[in-house]
Amino acid sequence: MLRRILLAASASHRVRQIITTAPYTRDVVARFVAGDTADDAIACTRRLLADGLLVSLDYLGEDTADPDQAAAVADEYVRLLARLGSAGLASGGRAEVSVKPTAVGLGLPEHGEKTAAGNIARICAAARDAGTTVTLDMEDHTRVTATLRLLAELRPDFPDLGCVLQSYLRRSADDCAGLTAAGSRVRLCKGAYRAPDGVAFASSAEVDRSYARCLRILLGGDGYPMLATHDPRLIRIAGTRAEVEGRAAGSFEYQMLYGIRPAEQRRLASGGARMRVYVPYGSDWYGYLVRRLAERPANLAFFLRSLISTG
Ligand SMILES: Cc1cc2nc3c(=O)[nH]c(=O)nc-3n(C[C@H](O)[C@H](O)[C@H](O)COP(=O)(O)OP(=O)(O)OC[C@H]3O[C@@H](n4cnc5c(N)ncnc54)[C@H](O)[C@@H]3O)c2cc1C
Numbered sequence: 001m002l003r004r005i006l007l008a009a010s011a012s013h014r015v016r017q018i019i020t021t022a023p024y025t026r027d028v029v030a031r032f033v034a035g036d037t038a039d040d041a042i043a044c045t046r047r048l049l050a051d052g053l054l055v056s057l058d059y060l061g062e063d064t065a066d067p068d069q070a071a072a073v074a075d076e077y078v079r080l081l082a083r084l085g086s087a088g089l090a091s092g093g094r095a096e097v098s099v100k101p102t103a104v105g106l107g108l109p110e111h112g113e114k115t116a117a118g119n120i121a122r123i124c125a126a127a128r129d130a131g132t133t134v135t136l137d138m139e140d141h142t143r144v145t146a147t148l149r150l151l152a153e154l155r156p157d158f159p160d161l162g163c164v165l166q167s168y169l170r171r172s173a174d175d176c177a178g179l180t181a182a183g184s185r186v187r188l189c190k191g192a193y194r195a196p197d198g199v200a201f202a203s204s205a206e207v208d209r210s211y212a213r214c215l216r217i218l219l220g221g222d223g224y225p226m227l228a229t230h231d232p233r234l235i236r237i238a239g240t241r242a243e244v245e246g247r248a249a250g251s252f253e254y255q256m257l258y259g260i261r262p263a264e265q266r267r268l269a270s271g272g273a274r275m276r277v278y279v280p281y282g283s284d285w286y287g288y289l290v291r292r293l294a295e296r297p298a299n300l301a302f303f304l305r306s307l308i309s310t311g
Pocket residue numbers: 136137138139164166187189190191192193228229230231232255256257260261277278295296
């Protein structure tokens with residue numbers, strides 16, 4: 001219920017104004033976001049790589065309404081990848097990038113899909129030059145079919161382009177089954193957006209069962225599963241399932257968000273697992289922050305405490 005209210009409130013300009021201008025908001029943001037600039041993102045990447053973690057960088061922003069802005073987001077990724085490459089941080093996919101299709105044009109009223117495809121292809125080419133990969137984030141349920149179409153269109157040229165599937169959607173087990181071929185990189189997460197009951201599971205127990213079902217499909221296939229969750233139970237299930245399937249440690253990875261369960265991230269990495277941290281950066285952090293607050297009361301409490309402490 002709280003999650004629904006927060007996700008609904010996130011669309012309100014008034015709520016946005018209150019949150020973005022509150023004096024101590026930036027302290028909360030700093031817990032989940034590397035900083036405003038590519039320099040901040042690269043410094044954070046260096047620290048995480050030095051700790052034996054892998055990284056996926058996300059330039060914050062979504063729902064771009066203007067083609068020039070969509071191209072500018074792609075330019076930012078291209079520049080970032082060139083810097084990661086020349087600094088030796090991207091080789092072997094150690095640091096890669098995550099891209100939201102609506103940030104590079106998918107939601108444009110005209111030629112959205114074509115614009116997004118062109119921009120993503122540019123980012124993929126830059127990633128290939130740097131020796132790394134791109135993963136398409138999955139946004140709300142109305143974008144899933146178009147995002148999977150983009151993936152299918154671009155994979156012949158960029159076979160290591162990955163995508164995200166969300167276990168809260170009823171369709172995702174079927175989508176997982178369609179993406180188990182060798183080389184297919186799929187990040188499985190629970191899903192962070194609002195969706196009507198008809199398309200999404202309503203209870204967290206059902207979402208978790210669906211996650212377990214999807215991870216079995218992915219780990220049982222020939223692709224490269226990327227298991228994105230902070231949920232200790234699902235992480236245990238993933239580890240057991242990987243053993244049953246005879247998966248080598250390098251044939252799949254765990255993923256978590258920057259600032260969430262960092263000790264567990266290090267524990268998994270030091271045990272020999274591939275552990276990737278999703279690191280957002282940029283000044284357009286509002287939508288990302290609200291989704292983090294909505295998924296966990298403790299995150300919200302942390303935020304409210306910092307607001308109260310201003311007074
Ligand atoms: C790498 C990555 C990429 C993602 N990409 C996308 C995407 O493209 N599209 C999308 O819709 N969503 C994405 N998400 C978000 C995802 O869908 C979930 O909203 C988010 O991960 C929270 O779900 P959870 O699996 O951690 O489980 P939750 O149900 O939120 O938490 C389960 C359990 O995990 C533990 N836990 C969670 N948070 C904490 C914490 N702060 N401290 C201690 N324990 C904690 C607790 O035990 C909790 O009960 C991504 C998540 C990750 C990790």
